[in-house]
Amino acid sequence: TQLLEQSPQFLSIQEGENLTVYCNSSSVFSSLQWYRQEPGEGPVLLVTVVTGGEVKKLKRLTFQFGDARKDSSLHITAAQPGDTGLYLCAGEGETDSWGKLQFGAGTQVVVTP
């Protein structure tokens, strides 16, 4: 059972457009991470957010952690074909003291030239 709900499940856009992916839960997380996964490969860490309300920017990617630490969003500005991939959010529960991550089902993003 995935405790983290990601939306949308699939997103297809053209190069240059903006997109936002959402990650929601009824649980509070001590930290939340975003990964990108390409076909046949393992996920690669993009960012970790820890503080409620935190905003982090990584070039054209902006990550936000909700004030209540139950939700997060990933916004990509001027998407490029290289942004294509499966975007996964993963949360560390407040009671999980040893770093266990729970993953959402992912959002498949396709950016066409």
Place this chain on the structure above:
Amino acid sequence: DTGVSQDPRHKITKRGQNVTFRCDPISEHNRLYWYRQTLGQGPEFLTYFQNEAQLEKSRLLSDRFSAERPKGSFSTLEIQRTEQGDSAMYLCASSEQVSSFAGYTFGSGTRLTVV
């Protein structure tokens, strides 16, 4: 260090056979995790080690599954009497922090197909 290595990358086996996968984590990482990922889903936690100690196993892990990490270095995941439902990508990850703030480093996975 070239990251987390998993072997083999692909495995096709007949139902009922046993299979074993290997994971070599980043050398200074003392935590090692096994996850399973099926098509259209995110990774699901299976088990984890701190050094050589296996500290938690998911309820997803039936008694046909066993994992070891002798000497706290590489780890193996064995599946006995494989079933078609075991077909999935098996991912290994390692981390060095007590918390996950530093993130996991994943291997490329082992794709298991049970026919």
